[in-house]
Amino acid sequence: MREYLLGNVAIAKGILEAGAGVISGYPGTPSSEIIDTLAPLAKEHKIHVEWSVNEKVALEVAIGASWTNTRSVATMKHVGLNVAADPFMTLPYLGVKGGLVVISADDPFCHSSQNEQDSRRYAQFARIPCFDPADPQEARDMILRAFQISEKFGVPVMLRPTTRVSHARSDVEVGPAQIRFQDPHFEKDPAHRVALPVHVRPLHSELLDKQEAIEEALAQEPWNKMDIKGDVGVIASGISGLYAQEAIAELEADISLLRIGTCPPPRKMMGQFLKMVRQVIVIEEMDPVIEEVVEMVAREENPNVEILGKKSGHVPSVGELDPLQVRMFIADMIERPEAKNASTLDDAATKILPPRPPALCPGCSHRATYYAMREAFGKEAIFPNDIGCYTMGVQMGTVDTCLCMGASITIASGIRFGGEERGICCVLGDSTFLHGGMPGLLNSAYNKARITIAVLDNSTTAMTGHQPHPGTGRSACGDCVVPVSIEEIATTLGAGFVETIDPCDLEATIDVFKKAKDYDGLSVVVAKHPCVITALKSGVRYKPLKVNEEKCVGCKKCVNFGCPAIEFDGQTAKINALCSGCGVCAQICPHDAMEVTE
């Protein structure tokens, strides 16, 4: 059956085809749509699909399922794998029973991420096989194979799509879903399930001993293939292989191509390839993972081959590649200058354009919280921030740090212990708090950090596409659960001051922030207001506002609030069609010029 599918949806279909029984993950661009796709299908297919509270938890759930002989998957974005690194690194020693696939979606160019680490390094580090798909079809095909390889060698396998695979669409051939709980049973086997020193010492050797066989098996995979057409060659992995194939077709040149889809890559094939070329360019995004192997193999098989790549400065190590860049790398190598960008646009012409950065939505309550926070703490206070939509508050001057999930709280406490005397109010969202914020709160309370923590609770994981979490009262599959209370968690973990406010009531919010600031200890403010997008989707409508031009004096206080629904025509403020009717600007206006439309 052929369908037009998003890469992540193709992966989800592959998971169903493979008959996996447990799929867990934490949302993160570009990985989120895998579980978004599977969750509504879980009941029909009798599988367990969950949004876990973080990636470490997700992987451990998948490991438990695998040890029960059920095929399982843990999904995450690349930086999520850092959170899951603890179980990830030891699991290959202990091994798997049911096939286990870790999907770590990389984001070259940081389209929606805080770094562009290369997950293939993690696969190398843990000594597990990694599949590097070039497009949605390969991603779907590879996931089926990944389960088989995982079971054959008793190790977890990584599937590493990138943004341009996960968020590409393509016509994809998919098959029917399978239901296969193959004899679920946890077998007691302490030597392979209990990571005691006495057990893991021999297991480390066993893992190393498997490597040769794993490499030989991966070398046979259809995504490793070569086409010899001349003594100049390209070795390219993942999506770069597809770019290279297109470039060679466009150039109509006799260039040999070795495409690589696995890590470790096929050394023997690489050796044969290198013997047949005098010059080769290695093209891959981010780290020189394949290039390093090419160098090693070349030393043995053809020391005279000239290798171009990242080390020679021909291929960048940062950002993402695109078909034009790849074509130009190859064209430069064969000295074909006509293969350049054909655009006739004068580049300088775009300088007249205003930047259009992403911004908090019109009516987003985070903007109101930031306004109140700044009023209460003053601009000189320190505002450590976290990972979520609210990081976009950097335009309001209320985001001083952002590092990784949950780090707002711990960095805030470190700033205080480091000797900073000014006010410190750190900010994180509800989902981020439940993911990685709780240990930081506990630690700050335990070690007596005098800081304020603002939890911006919009009752969803907004940035990644509105996934539920334990605070929402809903599971991934839509089951009702008792929502956990962030306030009660904060109190239990040791916060001495915990107050909840609706940030759209500005005066009350400023008042609560002032009290929190003056509190001599750890204070928590929960700013609770539904995400404006989910509210709209569930049918919540407020009457938009309008400006009474007779009252407006053009002071721009509302304009500086930064809501995209408020414009300035040179004389007075204007409210455009984006207004969601939150009413916060009416509370900011000193002249009562904002009125609700009738």
Place this chain on the structure above:
Amino acid sequence: MKTSQCDVVVVGVGGQGVVLISDIIGQAALKANLSVRGAETHGMAQRGGSVVNHIRVGCEYSAMVSPGEADVLLALEPAEALRYAKFLSPKGVALINVQPVLPVTVTTGAAEYPDLKDILEPLKQMGIEIKTMNATELAKKAGHPQAANVVMLGALSKYLPIKERLLMEALSETVPPKFLDINKQAFELGKFEVE
């Protein structure tokens, strides 16, 4: 060798319904038995930021259109047309909705939104074919301003290697039934603009 029958770059602002256009084209291409590729903007950039989607009809390579090679630039917003004009081939066509959407940098007074003629001038100098329309106004005429994306799809339909009947089928299967009449009307109005 040309590696794609038709390369389209669709640009606009998060929330304008850029993804819907590529979805309909993809479904229609499938009906026409053509291989198709698309690339989308998700995540952070969607929040009111500028978005760019690539669609390649009759292509078996990657989803990414190279700068200087798009057959059509479909712009739901004029400033975004210029921002991504680099994708157009010298023989390409730009279909542009002239209704601006002001970015937050402009509403807060940090930057200025240029005049339409200043936006179009560099495009004219590229020597490409340009067709402008107020898709937002046409969509209002059809019944809802949000259907501007489908107005633009109607305009684009003249340039795609896919039969209009298949695009209409895909449209009917994609939009909610209660908005189908508005969308069909929007499609027709867009098509009329380029005739």
